[in-house]
Amino acid sequence: MTYVVIENCIACKHTDCVEVCPVDCFYEGENMLVIHPDECIDCGVCEPECPVDAIRPDTEPDMEKWVEFNREYSEKWPVLITKIDALPKAEERDGEEGKMEKYFSPNPGKGE
Template identity: 85%
Template sequence: MTYIVNDACISCKYTDCVEVCPVDCFYEGENMLVIHPDECIDCGVCEPECPADAIRPDTEPDAEKWVEFNRKYSEIWPVIITKKDPLPDAEKRDGEEGKLEKYFSEAPGEGG
C-alpha cells in the first residue's frame, strides 16, 4: 500500500505533511503536492496532518487513477521537504468540488 494526494489539495497546498514525512516523498507543483508511490513507505504519518483531507490510502475506491497521477507528477516536479504557507485562497477553496478541472496546473513548484 501507498498513500496518494488527490484533487482536494489543488489550490490549497497545505504543506504540514512534508515536515513529518520520514522519506521525503512529496513533490511540489505550482498549486498542489503529490507523493511518489514508489518512495512512500506506508507509514501513514502524513495523512492526519493534511487539513484538506487530500492524503488518502491507495486502497480506497478510485485511488488507482490517483496513484498514476501522483507517479507522473512526482517524476517531473521538485521534491519538497520544508513547510511553506498555504496558497492565498486555501481556506476558500478547501472542500470545493471539481478542482482538477477548474484549477490544476502542471507547472512545477519551487521545491525545497
C-alpha cells in the same frame, strides 16, 4: 499500500504533511503536492496532518487513477522537504468541487 494526494489539495497546497514525512517523498507542483508512490513507506504519518483530507491510502476505491497521477507528476516536479505557507485562497477553496478542471496546473513548484 501507498498513500497518494487527491484533488482536495489543488489550490490549497497545505504542507504540514511534508514536515512529518520521514522519507521526503512529497513533490511540489505550482498549486498542489503529490507523493511518489514508489518512495512512500506507507507509514501514514502524513495523512492526519492534512487539514483538507487530501491524502488517502491507495486501498480506497477508485484510487488507481490517483496513484498514476501522483507517479507521473512526482517524476516531473521538484521534491519539497520544507513546510511552506499554504496558497492564499486555501481556506476559501477547501472542499470546493471540480478543482481539477478549474485550477490544476501541471507546472512545477519551486521545491525546497
